[in-house]
Amino acid sequence: MRFSHQRQKVREIVYKTNSHPTADWVFTEAKKSIPNISLGTVYRNLKQLEKSGYIKTIYDGNIARYDWKTEPHNHLKCKNCGDLIDIVFLDESIHPKIKKDFKFNVDKVEMFIIGTCKKHAKHS
Amino acid sequence: MRFSHQRQKVREIVYKTNSHPTADWVFTEAKKSIPNISLGTVYRNLKQLEKSGYIKTIYDGNIARYDWKTEPHNHLKCKNCGDLIDIVFLDESIHPKIKKDFKFNVDKVEMFIIGTCKKHAKHS
DNA sequence: ATAATAATAGGAATGATTACTATTTATTTT
C-alpha cells in the first residue's frame, strides 16, 4: 500500500476524535483541507485502514462508525443523545467460558449497552 | 391496530423460523401465499410487530434481522457460515453494576459474539 | 349496509455504501 495524502488525512481525522464518526462526517472534515476529495475515497481508505488494523468499524444500528481505539472495549449508547461512550466491561477472559459452554471459538465480542447516560437521566 | 391478513402472515413467518430472517426473506416467504404483498407492507408490519412487543430487531452488521424470541438473550455469530445462534450468557443482573460503575441506566444489552461455530472449527 | 379510516400495493424517493473508469500521482526502473 503506498502513500496518499487522502489516506493520511482520513486516518488523522479518525485519530483526532472520540466521537466515533461516520464516513460522511469524516468526508466533511476532510474537505476542509482537501476540497475535492471524494466520498468514495473516504470509504475506500476507511476500509483499508480497518484491514491494516489502524481503526475499527462499529455498527450503530444500520450505520457504520469508526473508532481509532482498537483494543477490545464496549460501548454505552444513550438513546437520548445518541452518544457512544467507551467503557471496558468485558474482556477476553470470557472467551474460554464461551468456548467451553457453547463449543464456539471467539474472535471478538461486540456489545452495545443501550440506555440513558447521566446527562439525560430524569433522576437517580 | 386492526386486523390484516398481511400482518398475520408476516408474524407467522417470523414465528416459524429460528433463522433470524431479514425483511427480504420474510417478503419472499410471504409472497408464496399472498403473491401481491408488497415489500413496504412487510417492513411496515415488522416495525409494528416490534412496537407491539411481538418481535425484536437485531442489527447484524448493517442489515436488520428479526427474532420472535423477545426475552433478553445474546447471539453467537459464525463468521464462516453467517449463522446466528441464540445463547443466554448475560442477563439483567449486570444492570446494577453498570449503573454503579458508569452512572448509566441500562435498558437493554445487545451483544454479538463473533467467531467460529463448532461446524466450522478447523480443530479443537 | 354505510361511513369512517386503517392498511395495502406499487412505485418513487432516500441514504448509505460500493462499483466503474478515465485521469492523476507515488514509486520503481532506467
Add this chain to the structure above:
DNA sequence: AAAATAAATAGTAATCATTCCTATTATTAT
C-alpha cells in the same frame, strides 16, 4: 532526472436496504 508502472483518486453511476407517498381496498363501528 525522465520514463515506465501501477496504485490511488475524482466524479459519477449503480446497488441495496429501507422509507415515503398516494390512490385504492378492506376492516370495523354504527
